[in-house]
Amino acid sequence: MRVAKYSANGNDFVIFHANEKAERYDLAKEICHRQEGIGADGLIVVVPHAEYDFEWEFYNSDGSHADMCGNGSRACAHYAYNNNLAPAKMSFLTGAGIINAEVTDNTPRSGMVLSELTPPEIIDDSIEFNGHNWWLINTGVPHLVRFTENIEAFDIEEARELRYVYNANVNVMHVVDGNLRVRTYERGVEDETLACGTGMAASFYRAYKEGKVQNNIEVYPTSGDTLYLGVNERTITFKGRVKKTFETEWET
Numbered sequence: 184m185r186v187a188k189y190s191a192n193g194n195d196f197v198i199f200h201a202n203e204k205a206e207r208y209d210l211a212k213e214i215c216h217r218q219e220g221i222g223a224d225g226l227i228v229v230v231p232h233a234e235y236d237f238e239w240e241f242y243n244s245d246g247s248h249a250d251m252c253g254n255g256s257r258a259c260a261h262y263a264y265n266n267n268l269a270p271a272k273m274s275f276l277t278g279a280g281i282i283n284a285e286v287t288d289n290t291p292r293s294g295m296v297l298s299e300l301t302p303p304e305i306i307d308d309s310i311e312f313n314g315h316n317w318w319l320i321n322t323g324v325p326h327l328v329r330f331t332e333n334i335e336a337f338d339i340e341e342a343r344e345l346r347y348v349y350n351a352n353v354n355v356m357h358v359v360d361g362n363l364r365v366r367t368y369e370r371g372v373e374d375e376t377l378a379c380g381t382g383m384a385a386s387f388y389r390a391y392k393e394g395k396v397q398n399n400i401e402v403y404p405t406s407g408d409t410l411y412l413g414v415n416e417r418t419i420t421f422k423g424r425v426k427k428t429f430e431t432e433w434e435t
């Protein structure tokens with residue numbers, strides 16, 4: 184089976200396409216394993232759909248399903264376009280709903296991809312934990328977000344505790360010159376990742392709602408890359424470069 188490895192600003196994925204949907208938890212764990220597999224934060228399988236350009240299956244590296252993945256949606260759009268599975272402007276079905284994406288500045292190895300995420304929903308804006316105010320926001324998957332003045336001191340153990348209490352990903356953000364730095368602990372990877380799209384979107388949404396940033400800003404994840412986020416009437420737009428790092432045969 185031919186698979187492609189992608190990096191979307193440090194959040195990395197293995198992607199392949201198949202003729203039909205299946206339960207691929209074990210394959211996800213095997214392929215994503217950092218020492219014994221290819222190594223990735225997630226596995227994406229592109230399958231045909233009657234109404235949309237395609238549908239995806241998304242798995243975290245521990246084999247769990249997730250309804251949505253912002254960075255994965257951009258990597259997947261580049262993969263689908265370059266494998267003639269979708270036009271440059273496409274719509275595809277995820278567990279969270281329909282995602283519209285557009286690939287520009289394309290080469291076989293990289294592209295600029297804009298993904299329009301599903302409408303954000305503030306689930307709770309008054310969570311108090313260890314003296315901090317957290318918001319729980321669903322941007323396709325649930326994220327806890329709070330502000331910090333010292334982003335270097337992101338407490339991974341506290342994040343891990345919160346992740347299990349709320350069954351959510353956990354983010355801290357710092358406003359820098361009107362833009363945002365964000366660090367994310369991801370459930371399903373069970374550690375900090377180099378970038379998380381829905382996490383950056385949830386952080387941006389809270390900062391925007393509280394008037395701490397304007398619309399259309401730059402967001403910097405742990406990888407140090409630059410992503411572009413904005414909000415329109417209903418959805419959050421999320422744009423940045425993705426890279427195909429290699430392709431290989433995977434023996435099943």
Ligand SMILES: N[C@@H](CCC[C@H](N)C(=O)O)C(=O)O
Pocket residue numbers: 194243248249251252253254255324325352369370371372378379380381382
């Ligand atoms: N990295 C993703 C989010 C993937 C799903 C998440 N780990 C969960 O289980 O909720 C992104 O870029 O949004």
